[in-house]
Amino acid sequence: MQTENDPGTNEGAYQKLAAHLDRLPGGFPPSDTGAEIGLLKCLFTPAEAALASWLTLDQEEAGVIAARASLPVAEAEQRLSQMAQKGLIFAVQPPNQPARYQAAPFVVGIYELQVNNLSPEVLQALTAYQSTRKSRPPVPTIPQLRTIPVHQSIDIHLEALPHEQVRELVQGHRRYAVAPCICRRRARLTGAGCKAPEESCLIFDEWADYYLRTGRGRAVELSEVRQILERADAANLVLQPSNSKDIAFLCCCCRCCCGILRAIQQHPRPAEVVASPFRAQLDPAACQGCWTCLDRCPMSALAREDGRVALNADRCIGCGLCVSTCPSGALTLQRRADRLSSDTPANLNDTWRIVSQAQARARCEQQG
Numbered sequence: 001m002q003t004e005n006d007p008g009t010n011e012g013a014y015q016k017l018a019a020h021l022d023r024l025p026g027g028f029p030p031s032d033t034g035a036e037i038g039l040l041k042c043l044f045t046p047a048e049a050a051l052a053s054w055l056t057l058d059q060e061e062a063g064v065i066a067a068r069a070s071l072p073v074a075e076a077e078q079r080l081s082q083m084a085q086k087g088l089i090f091a092v093q094p095p096n097q098p099a100r101y102q103a104a105p106f107v108v109g110i111y112e113l114q115v116n117n118l119s120p121e122v123l124q125a126l127t128a129y130q131s132t133r134k135s136r137p138p139v140p141t142i143p144q145l146r147t148i149p150v151h152q153s154i155d156i157h158l159e160a161l162p163h164e165q166v167r168e169l170v171q172g173h174r175r176y177a178v179a180p181c182i183c184r185r186r187a188r189l190t191g192a193g194c195k196a197p198e199e200s201c202l203i204f205d206e207w208a209d210y211y212l213r214t215g216r217g218r219a220v221e222l223s224e225v226r227q228i229l230e231r232a233d234a235a236n237l238v239l240q241p242s243n244s245k246d247i248a249f250l251c252c253c254c255r256c257c258c259g260i261l262r263a264i265q266q267h268p269r270p271a272e273v274v275a276s277p278f279r280a281q282l283d284p285a286a287c288q289g290c291w292t293c294l295d296r297c298p299m300s301a302l303a304r305e306d307g308r309v310a311l312n313a314d315r316c317i318g319c320g321l322c323v324s325t326c327p328s329g330a331l332t333l334q335r336r337a338d339r340l341s342s343d344t345p346a347n348l349n350d351t352w353r354i355v356s357q358a359q360a361r362a363r364c365e366q367q368g
Helices: 009-024 034-041 046-052 062-069 073-085 106-110 120-130 168-171 182-189 207-213 222-234 261-265 292-296 348-366
Strands: 087-092 100-103 178-179 199-204 240-242 249-254 278-282 302-305 308-311 331-335
Touching: 009 034, 009 046, 034 120, 034 240, 046 062, 062 073, 073 100, 087 207, 106 182, 120 182, 168 222, 168 249, 178 182, 178 222, 199 207, 199 222, 207 292, 222 249, 240 261, 240 331, 278 308, 302 348
Parallel strands: none
Antiparallel strands: 087 100, 178 199, 199 249, 240 249, 278 331, 302 308
């Protein structure tokens, strides 16, 4: 737990920060036990909590944030730099320019950035919060992540736009990093987890720069990125990039450790809650009954029926894992008519703004 003393801050700083995080994409719902405050105390000092509440989803220089927070610029700049190093906010460092700082949502954001900070105390605080936080009705907005198919599952005759194809998505970037998956690392530290590769989160350009500066990942070339994606397909991992045409990151997620996939699994019709341009299509007559697809599908959309595979399209999220290993070609991908390319935001910041605006509207409606 942080121990920094600051006479200008108190318990109210954590309450204010919790409310601030709850307004960001994904929210930060309160817990029945106040565990959200205990978690914030594990991550933020009182002074950091007070300052973090003044950051927005815009990337701003320290002087702008200092003015809002009524702090000397030098003091704010030092704290912001330390907070970025700790993964409490996001920072961009353009060449020969001042650093710019941005609020990070709790998920996707602060939680993932704690990959190097999973002490027993933090693990306990995370578990206490996630097991007691209040549930809320879903807000009608776009997800922060989307699902795209593994490359091998896209037929050359299937129209797929560049932001829907993993090879096109990754090769359009200039700088690459790979980092450990916090979900699998956390599961293994608690004696659970799976055998999927831990180092599998891909990060691009300014996000890659941030991960490298703060020691959360290592630099890789495009050739190794492609190798990581091949290993992900072999390990039955679902590809989930940021829900934007210009992606900031690409997660390779397993069904057992990934909190987002586990939540989607619980939905009676996962196809309704994912941002995915494709859906599997089955030719039952071509099925040879090898059953490989049953083990590959993360949503249990496929089942045995009369000696062949049966597909429940309402559970298909279009990851393509079943298609890439179907020896007979009985499984293919088809484009979903209800998922338009225009629905995909340009970049991650646009995604965050859309989500936060939808949450704000829902909050106003709930308050009458």
